[in-house]
Amino acid sequence: MAGLDKLALSEADIISKFILPAVKDTGWDDMTQIREEVKLRDGKVIVRGQMAVRKTVKSADIVLYHKPNLPLAVIEAKANKHPMGKGMQQALDYANLLQAPFVFSSNGDGFIFHDKTSTTAIETEIGLNDFPSPAELWNKYCAWKGFTQAQLPIVTQDYHDDGSGKTPRYYQLQAINKTIEAISKGQDRILLVMATGTGKTYTAFQIIWRLWKSRAKKRILFLADRNILVDQTLINDFQPFGTAMTKITNRIVDPAYEIHLGLYQALTGPEESQKAYKQVEPDFFDLVVIDECHRGSAAEDSAWREILEYFSSATQIGLTATPKETEDVSNTHYFGEPIYVYSLKEGIEDGFLAPYKVIRVDLDVDLLGWRPTAGQTDKYGELIEDRVYNQKDFDRTLVIDDRTQLVAQTITSYLERTDPMAKTIVFCNDIDHAERMRQALINCNPEQVKKNEKYVMRITGDDNIGKAQLDNFINPKRPYPVIATTSELMTTGVDAQTCKLIVLDQNIKSMTKFKQIIGRGTRINDKYGKLWFTIMDFKKATELFADERFDGIPERIMTVTSGDVTEGSEDIDAFIHDVPDGADDITSDSDFESDEGVEYPTFGGSSDPFGSTDTETNEPAKKYHVQGIPVQIIAQRIQYYDADGKLVTESFKDYTRKTFTKQFASMDDFIKRWNEADRKQTVIDELANAGIIWEALQEEVGQDMDPFDMICHVVFDQPPLTRQERANQVKKRNYFTKYSETAQTVLNALLDKYADAGVSEIESLNVLKVQPLDELGTPMEIVKNGFLR
Known part of the structure; x- marks a missing residue:
């Protein structure tokens, strides 16, 4: 050189x-x-x-x-x-x-x-x-x-490359390689914990592909408890398996295939004739992958556990975003400690998952409670039991129509202010609540419903018409439905890439369920402008964000001796009642237990047998309907997720001060950096990359200030100086008189441009190509005639 x-x-x-x-x-x-x-x-x-x-x-x-x-x-x-x-x-x-x-x-x-x-x-x-x-x-x-020669063919097997340039992200590659290495060493129970939206199924596909291609594993079973999970997997991530793959239907396990995708419900049932998995020998599968393993087979006494125990000689990999740890249900007891964990916080910090803001809405009746007057009856003439009803009762044992209307109107007002076509999921207490919320939202959005009657749809396990719209709801290319009201069906297994608003009007105490619901909004879709989402909380559910168990730590529910405090006693596992199409996709047997992420069976119009049923008589609990009770919003605040993984409530001015002081120790440091910069836009971009969004700050401050004066005002309490005021100050001081007449014309025109649009506008060479400067000649002629003499 x-x-x-x-x-x-x-x-x-x-x-x-x-x-x-x-x-x-x-x-x-x-x-x-x-x-x-x-x-x-x-x-x-x-x-x-x-x-x-x-x-x-x-x-x-x-x-x-x-x-x-x-x-x-x-x-x-x-x-x-x-x-x-x-x-x-x-x-x-x-x-x-x-x-x-x-x-x-x-x-x-x-x-x-x-x-x-x-x-x-x-x-x-x-x-x-x-x-x-x-x-x-x-x-x-x-x-x-410490690789042995026997391990090398497995650990060096390439992942699948479809030629599109898509490769596993760094955390997916870690999960894949750690799993492959563990299996190559003989480990036969493996747990992977990856936040919703981080590509668990794609990661599982690459693991299976490498094991299958290296012939380390020849027959594979992929288990799920939702029809939609199996179908999405079959059509999307697992498609490269081609003719080697089949979906188990009609309770037949066809040994001609090597890759089998199946529902628990299609493989077993309470009757011996329904136990289709017994059609093959226990050593038929040498790899079983269990999707959403925190549900279903996680419990030792679950009827679904029998499938895993039958194929106990196979390597078994559990996938979950929310590992469950209770005295009855333990992922880690069965699979061992997670071999790899990628949390929601990590996903947000890396930019792979959407951050969120929270709008907490407190209603007066929720905080103060409600008690009927003596002898008061509901709108159906039913005498209302005399006691104080609070937030836990509403929409379970007591329905206040005015409350439902106010919630629907609050949702509507938010969408009208932001984006009326933003995909929205409203989580309700039960199916009855979801139906009433659907009606209230329809009545709040008459113009939208006139454009398309599917603007609001109830999507619950008992309604085939609503369930048929689920694919349209999650498809970014399909504008309708826009708003989906649900209770349990959409808590998991719904890949809603463009969901921008999640509404919580449901009593949620389970951390597992809360994480799953939040996961409905965490996917990013740059193409459709989905970079973040909003959580609108009417039931204080987002207080769970403050729980130390929230990010990546399994939920542990410990029930202690009688007389002591019982933690988490309200978190009762629900019965499976997904009601997918086809007899192979459903069992009504109550022994088939699952976590909260499925639709409850219907008892007397309620979808939740535990919240709405008298446990002594197994009769539906009474649900009173009252009208004419004024309900008001008494508090509403917006919270943001900060860089430390915490929710903070602050104005953007406060956030700007904190962020700015991390970059510059004093006003003098900032002024020095500003003056040294060849282009002021460089400094503006540096602050934007640190999280200072100039448009949002401009909106909050409400002044036409340049970034320099905006920072001086917001961070250092200097008097606000608009661009026009700064331009007038320059003109008053006659700075330009030492230049030629042509140069003065150019500089005054640039000053006017600055007053109109700011420093970014005048730093662009294109500014010399527009009126009135273009009348003075080309950019080179302007420079030559005005500034080089």
Whole structure:
């Protein structure tokens, strides 16, 4: 590289002229083993008001792979003006995400080599010509992992590549590789915990694909308890299995296929003739994957557990977003501790999951309670039992029509202010409540319903017409239905990519259920502008956010001795009553237990046998309907999810102050950075990436200020100075008189542009191409005639 001034070279030049040649000279294959600019995160979404921005994220400069599924090393490059180890901490962060043990930092003079497999010198300096070969790093990796020759065909099997460029995200690759390694070592019970919306099924597919292709596992059973879960899996993620795959129907297990997808209900039942799984020998399947394993077969006395016990010789993998730990139901007791956990908080921080804001709505009748007057009857003439009814009673034992109407109107008003076509799920206490809410929402939205009668639909397990619209609701391309009222059916297994509003008008005490419901909104769909979602809470359910069990920690319900406090006693597992199409998809036997994520059986118009039934007589509990009770909103507040994974209630001005002070220690530091910047937009973009959304701040402050003056006012309490006021100050001081007449014309026109649109407008060269400046000639002519004489 004679004649090159290395100190003047950019980082990109250092990579292309020094680092890559040094790597390739030792045998690394440019096509299959070297990847540049590897983006590992999407960038967290910051939300304020109705606006959102993504934080910009850096990519790993170079990642070296043994094979596409096995990252070995990360190389971080810096310009030569920096020390050789400048990029090491950044590279270590990327390496931790990829679980790559070899980390390099370089400025083009050599490498700092961080070797996690070393037991002596962890970091050493090596020359450009001493970069380790692929064989060297692979041998060290295998020794570090302790791989045997028998394991290598399994752990080195490639994942499926469909040619679209889609590859597993870093956390999916970790989950896949950890599972494959564990199975290659003989572990036969595995639990994967991954937040809703992070691609559990895609991850399961890649695990199965690699085990199946390597012939480590030849016959596989994928188990679920919802028809929609099986069908989505069959059509989408598992489609590459092609003719090797079948869905178990008509209670027939066809041994001609290798990949079997089935419902518990299609494999077993209370009668011996319904136990279709016994058509094959216990060793027929050598791998069983259980979707949503916190439900159904999690309980030891569940009738569904018999399927897992029958195929006990098979390797069994449990998938869940919400592992369940109670005295009766334990995922970890059966599967062992999770082999990998990727939480909701991690997903939001990485930008793979949508953040949320919470609108907490408190109604007076909920907080104060209601008591009937002496001898008061409901609208059907039923004498109302004399006691104080509170939030837990409403819509279970007491229906206040005015309350239902106010909730529906509050939802409608929010949608009218934001987006009337935003997909919305309203979670109600039972099917009766969901139907009344449907009617109330229809009456609140007459114009929308006239456009399409499916604007509001009840989607519950007992209604085939509503259930038939579920696919349309979750399909981003289908505008209707817009609002779905439900009780239990949509708590899990609903991939609602564009759901922007989740309404909680249901008493929720179970952390497992709460997480599942929140998961209905966490998926991101950039194409359709779904970057975040709103939770509107009428029942204080979002107080569970403050529970230490919320993020990634299994729910533990411990029942202690009689007379002591019982925690979680209201969390009673529900009966399965999904009512999917086909006799193979349903059992009415009450021994078939599940968690809360399914529709309750209907007893006398109620969908919840526990909340609405007299447990002594098994008769439906009375539900009173009253009218004419004035109900008002007495408190409403908006909460935001901050960078520390906590919900905070604050104005955007407060948030801006806190965020800004992390970037600049004082006003002088800010002014210095502003003055040093060649383009002010650079500083504006830096603050935007930190989560300061200028449009939202402008909306809250209500002044036409430039970002500089906005910060001075909001953060440092300086008097507000609008763009027009600042422009007038400049004109009064006659700064431009020292320039030529042409230059003064240009500068005054630019000042007017600044007053109208701000500093970003005048920093663009295109500003010289529009009126009135275009009348003075081309940009080059304006510069030449006005400023170069």
